[in-house]
Amino acid sequence: MERKTPYKIMRITTVPLSLHKLLNGQMRFMREEGFDVLMVSSDGPEIAQVVAHEGCNHEVVRMTRQLTPLQDFIALFRLIFLMIKYKPDIVHTHTPKAGMLGMLASWILQVPVRMHTVAGLPWMEAKGIKRTLLRFTEKITAGCAQYVFVNSRSLLEFMKCEKIVKVPGKMQVLGVGTSNGINLDFFSNNAAISRHSNELKRSAGLKADGHVWLFVGRLVTDKGIRELFEAFCELHREFPNDQLWLVGPAETHNSMPAKLMADLSTHPGVINWGYQEDVRPFMVAAYALVFPSYREGFPNVPLQAAAMGCTLILSDINGCNEIVKNEVNGLLVPVKDYKRLKLAMLRIKKDEDMRLAFVEKTLQIVKDNYSQSQIHQSLKSEYLNALNTIKG
Secondary structure, three states, rough: OOOOOOOOEEEEOHHHHHHHHHHOOHHHHHEEEEEOOEEEEEEOOOHHHHHHOHHHHEOOOOOOOOOOHHHHHHOOOHHHHHHHHHHHHHEEOOOHHHHHHHHHHHHHOEEEEEEEEEEOOHOOOOOHHHHHHHHHHHHHHHHHHOOEEOOOOOHHHHHHHOOOOOOOEEEEEOOOOOOOOOOOOOOOOOOOHHHHHHHHHHHOOOOOOEEEEEEEOOHHHHHHHHHHHHHHHHHHHHOOOEEEEEEOEEOOOOOOOOHHHHHHHOOOOOEEOOOOOOHHHHHOOOOOOEEEEOOOOOOHHHHHHHHHOOOEEEEEOOOOHHHOOOOOOEEEEEEOOHHHHHHHHHHHOOOOOHHHHHHEEEEEEHHHHOOOHHHHHHHHHHHHHHHHHHHO
């Protein structure tokens, strides 16, 4: 008998910002394709925007991003009760804490389809008991899931080497990587964005011969902010009209050293814009995106910047080295090496023809491989195939 009611999907992330930015448009696409979608996350200011944009209901289950056993236990039971009430056909989780709790709850209830997406592994940079615990929770998540989507090929190989998943074939990469792809209609320049970009440069007091070096992301140590600042300081002594723009939120639980924060706030060439809902004008203003992160899964920011015409200087790490081939369409630098980072910035600054060639090549790569519609269609196919397997 043909099913008369839509299949129900529960999408769970630890914080609503992940639904808003990491998975933007994905829930709306699934709803428009006939699924009943419920979003779940902790409370946060982005919820109203997420609900309005995606057109899907949202439930709050308080989850933390730290190791908090009592609060995690409470969140697990709340997720179990919510799943009993909603009766999802598919539970699909993102982010480490939501992944562990959501997969564990759905395994306990034997939800028909259990999926988890890995977009990065915090324990890659952790040490000692913290690394052991975080790695163990990742194994729990993967063990409870039936399908594990890893958002970059190099991260997939790392997880295989670490033996996170025991069942062959359980892990896969959608397409050539990324969790959500890029909306190329949205991430494209237009007259309004250009005007806003020029206003930003005027308000920042950027001189005609000055260049903007842009970082977009969370202002935390693991994103390479210390190395970026040290590289910029040396560059700034030679080119005092250049500016370093930081766009992104600081985090209290993963904050940078107080001296570094103070130096960033007092350096005459550094402008901290904080979190910005729309990063496109900043990318148009930038001479290059500098992204010296220590670890990633498959980062969205370089794809967005490339679509907006930014040159890319990235760390030679998982994900980043799948977007950029060194010396072909951008520059890769070793992790935690501010001297090599400065040299890469100098190369871009002193060779305009190379910079423009990098921009053109990367834009074509993004258009050919990372369109959001391709990723959404691939994920829909995975949902349907999994449901058909259950029915079969």
